[in-house]
Amino acid sequence: MTTTIPSPAVPGAPVQGGRPPRTRGPGLTARRSATRALPLLPAVVLLGVFLLGPVIWSFYGSFTDASLTGAAAQGASFVGFDNYVELFADPDFPKSVLLTLVFLVASAIVGQNVLGLGLALLMRSANRVVRALVGTFVVTAWVLPEIVASFAAYAFFNDTGTLNSILGLVGIDGPNWLFTLPMLSVILANVWRGTAFSMLVYSAALHDVPQEITESAEVDGARGWQRLAFITLPMIRRSITTNLMLTTLQTLSVFTLIFVMTGGGPGTESSTLPILAYQEAFQFSQLGFGTAIATILLVVGALFSFVYIRALRPEVD
Amino acid sequence: MKRFPAFVAVAAAATLVLTGCGGGGGAGGESNTIKVAYQKFGNFVQLDDHMKQVKADFEAEHEGMTVELVPIEAQQNDYFTKLALMNRSASTAPDVMYEDTFMVKSDVDAGYLASLDEYVSEWDEWDMFYDNAKEAGVGDDGQIYGIPMGTDTRALWYNTQLFEQAGIAVPWEPKTWEDVLTAAETIKSALPDVIPLNVYSGKAQGEAATMQGFEMLLYGTEDTLYEDGKWVTGSTGFTDALGFIGDVYQGELGPTPEQALDKNVGTVVAGEWIPQGTLAINLDGSWLSGTWLETGTNPWPEWNDVMSQAPMPTQNGQEPGATSMSGGWTLAMGAKTKNPDAAWDFISLALNKENSQSYDIAASQIAVRSDVSEDPAYIEANPSFKFFSDIVEVTHFRPATSDYAQISNAITVAMESVMTGQQTPEEAAKVYDDAVRGIVGDENTVDAK
Numbered sequence: 001m002t003t004t005i006p007s008p009a010v011p012g013a014p015v016q017g018g019r020p021p022r023t024r025g026p027g028l029t030a031r032r033s034a035t036r037a038l039p040l041l042p043a044v045v046l047l048g049v050f051l052l053g054p055v056i057w058s059f060y061g062s063f064t065d066a067s068l069t070g071a072a073a074q075g076a077s078f079v080g081f082d083n084y085v086e087l088f089a090d091p092d093f094p095k096s097v098l099l100t101l102v103f104l105v106a107s108a109i110v111g112q113n114v115l116g117l118g119l120a121l122l123m124r125s126a127n128r129v130v131r132a133l134v135g136t137f138v139v140t141a142w143v144l145p146e147i148v149a150s151f152a153a154y155a156f157f158n159d160t161g162t163l164n165s166i167l168g169l170v171g172i173d174g175p176n177w178l179f180t181l182p183m184l185s186v187i188l189a190n191v192w193r194g195t196a197f198s199m200l201v202y203s204a205a206l207h208d209v210p211q212e213i214t215e216s217a218e219v220d221g222a223r224g225w226q227r228l229a230f231i232t233l234p235m236i237r238r239s240i241t242t243n244l245m246l247t248t249l250q251t252l253s254v255f256t257l258i259f260v261m262t263g264g265g266p267g268t269e270s271s272t273l274p275i276l277a278y279q280e281a282f283q284f285s286q287l288g289f290g291t292a293i294a295t296i297l298l299v300v301g302a303l304f305s306f307v308y309i310r311a312l313r314p315e316v317d
Numbered sequence: 318m319k320r321f322p323a324f325v326a327v328a329a330a331a332t333l334v335l336t337g338c339g340g341g342g343g344a345g346g347e348s349n350t351i352k353v354a355y356q357k358f359g360n361f362v363q364l365d366d367h368m369k370q371v372k373a374d375f376e377a378e379h380e381g382m383t384v385e386l387v388p389i390e391a392q393q394n395d396y397f398t399k400l401a402l403m404n405r406s407a408s409t410a411p412d413v414m415y416e417d418t419f420m421v422k423s424d425v426d427a428g429y430l431a432s433l434d435e436y437v438s439e440w441d442e443w444d445m446f447y448d449n450a451k452e453a454g455v456g457d458d459g460q461i462y463g464i465p466m467g468t469d470t471r472a473l474w475y476n477t478q479l480f481e482q483a484g485i486a487v488p489w490e491p492k493t494w495e496d497v498l499t500a501a502e503t504i505k506s507a508l509p510d511v512i513p514l515n516v517y518s519g520k521a522q523g524e525a526a527t528m529q530g531f532e533m534l535l536y537g538t539e540d541t542l543y544e545d546g547k548w549v550t551g552s553t554g555f556t557d558a559l560g561f562i563g564d565v566y567q568g569e570l571g572p573t574p575e576q577a578l579d580k581n582v583g584t585v586v587a588g589e590w591i592p593q594g595t596l597a598i599n600l601d602g603s604w605l606s607g608t609w610l611e612t613g614t615n616p617w618p619e620w621n622d623v624m625s626q627a628p629m630p631t632q633n634g635q636e637p638g639a640t641s642m643s644g645g646w647t648l649a650m651g652a653k654t655k656n657p658d659a660a661w662d663f664i665s666l667a668l669n670k671e672n673s674q675s676y677d678i679a680a681s682q683i684a685v686r687s688d689v690s691e692d693p694a695y696i697e698a699n700p701s702f703k704f705f706s707d708i709v710e711v712t713h714f715r716p717a718t719s720d721y722a723q724i725s726n727a728i729t730v731a732m733e734s735v736m737t738g739q740q741t742p743e744e745a746a747k748v749y750d751d752a753v754r755g756i757v758g759d760e761n762t763v764d765a766k
Contacts, residue, residue, distance in 0.1 A: 069401055159576075
């Protein structure tokens with residue numbers, strides 16, 4: 001029992017946190033809701049200042065020529081859509097969007113979610129020792145601070161790093177991963193780092209699937225994969241939505257991992273949008289242009305969230 | 318949409334808290350405290366030592382004054398960014414800052430720096446500084462904004478023991494690029510385990526590739542990068558310089574492209590390849606020996622017996638026969654300072670004869686004060702000082718415009734595609750030309766010849 005206690009506790013917060021407003025909201029009268037909303041005011045103000053503020057500022061900043069140095073640093077002026085026009089004409093930009101999407105789909109949507117769900121399913125039927133060992137091992141990567149995990153991944157994939165040393169032991173002369181396969185390296189690193197989160201979310205969700213339903217399906221003659229596809233997955237779809245959204249948004253904003261491992265290189269082979277934005281804003285001092293890239297990133301994140309909420313709209317259950 | 322902005326919120330809150338603390342600290346005694354911002358990173362700790370000592374002297378001389386040292390621990394590019402961010406707000410802007418000569422003009426445009434004209438006109442030691450060094454701290458308006466601390470030059474470092482083993486006469490005096498490549502080929506056939514020649518190249522090396530690598534070649538041709546306020550495109554010199562990079566990397570005279578494109582190759586060159594005798598020729602900066610001094614991070618007492626230097630020749634030996642590139646750093650006064658007189662006193666104390674000399678020796682800088690460079694104690698302190706000071710005569714400076722960072726990036730992209738064999742020098746030069754036109758606009762470029 002002890003090993004199952006931590007799992008629901010950690011991911012419980014985001015899952016349940018999304019629930020009350022949806023089920024409770026519509027039934028209240030206007031006055032009661034106004035009075036009841038009053039204590040929320042400080043929270044709303046804080047959200048406005050810290051969440052909405054930066055978003056609006058990002059939109060505004062992307063229409064200026066703000067700069068870190070040079071005459072434009074004295075005071076930014078409004079330049080309309082210049083930054084966006086320049087951005088869409090830049091050959092690095094479509095490549096960067098593509099790399100971002102590849103990174104997102106491969107490492108978050110496929111890698112972290114599928115692997116996380118798989119691990120959670122396997123852990124359910126594993127014995128206590130295996131569960132504790134695997135759990136500890138997977139969660140370690142997630143607990144590490146991002147910069148530490150990034151350096152660990154760099155040391156692992158480096159030309160003379162752990163991976164090639166191990167391959168060397170069995171007589172394989174490994175390639176220089178960070179140089180020849182930069183995207184694969186950062187994708188694997190992000191899967192390694194992020195799977196624990198998905199695993200915890202799914203462990204908690206699977207824990208809530210009533211044993212009786214699975215058992216009756218078994219009695220009705222449903223095979224293993226049928227029980228998974230028709231019973232388990234539909235019952236945890238709410239967790240899937242939440243988890244997809246969280247991992248997508250986290251992965252879209254991954255910067256440290258890629259920056260430390262490849263610096264966006266070689267060339268621009270692993271230059272995702274956050275890396276490109278950093279380079280433009282802080283290495284080329286063009287804050288306005290960098291902000292335009294950040295704004296695009298924001299829009300991509302919003303689009304994905306929208307799709308998830310629409311496609312996997314949690315129906316009444 | 319939930320997690321993503323939450324991230325932003327945490328960052329914003331943290332920033333608020335941090336700047337809040339900074340503002341509070343500064344408000345305590347504005348005119349009695351001067352804030353000094355400088356870089357401290359990796360094996361570059363000499364400036365930190367220097368500042369600590371000047372702070373003690375300054376506080377002893379000026380009763381009631383406090384010097385607040387703000388060492389910024391960051392790599393060069395990140396240092397510029399952090400300093401610029403500090404300069405943007407009056408509550409964080411430093412009174413005195415360590416400023417790259419090459420950022421002076423654009424930071425003057427940005428309104429970050431205060432003019433020092435009235436101070437230097439009354440400073441009797443100002444005449445001791447060389448004219449070209451004074452020039453380095455001048456803004457576009459002709460006023461002085463930075464007092465130079467020291468400069469640097471670049472040349473070929475070579476391993477005399479490896480040269481003797483390969484049967485090349487020492488001292489080595491290459492007259493053309495061809496001589497350099499020939500020596501590298503001789504070493505390759507005589508000593509197959511040794512990397513013959515290292516020229517920094519590729520995007521991962523950033524400015525080191527542009528300045529220590531590409532510009533050391535380009536400025537030895539008939540062409541240049543920037544002329545009369547316009548960026549030069551389509552020059553033969555540009556293609557030839559890329560051709561040299563291609564010869565080194567595609568001709569297997571250099572490190573493998575994988576080695577050369579590792580971000581840490583600079584540290585490996587100075588800390589491993591050269592001391593272990595696995596690299597014969599290295600095109601690098603005058604500061605390189607700083608790593609091998611007792612105070613450095615990789616002490617190597619025999620370095621001066623093993624390593625020697627030769628000026629980088631021009632392409633075909635044309636006048637003046639050799640070439641070099643120079644940079645250098647200054648101390649500058651922040652435009653938002655509340656106590657300019659104290660800031661100036663700190664700068665003039667930090668860069669008087671005695672302090673300039675001790676800093677130049679510790680940090681392996683080429684002196685920019687005549688009284689320092691002629692002082693026997695300075696000349697004897699490091700056997701390579703004389704060589705590197707002498708090539709100041711043939712040195713060049715980078716075009717200090719605010720577009721340079723992007724142009725420099727475009728150069729490293731061209732180098733990288735040539736070194737990896739993805740493009741011929743001609744193709745890469747054409748891509749560069751297009752990139753330059755995109756960055757500065759057609760009206761700011763000029764066709765060579």
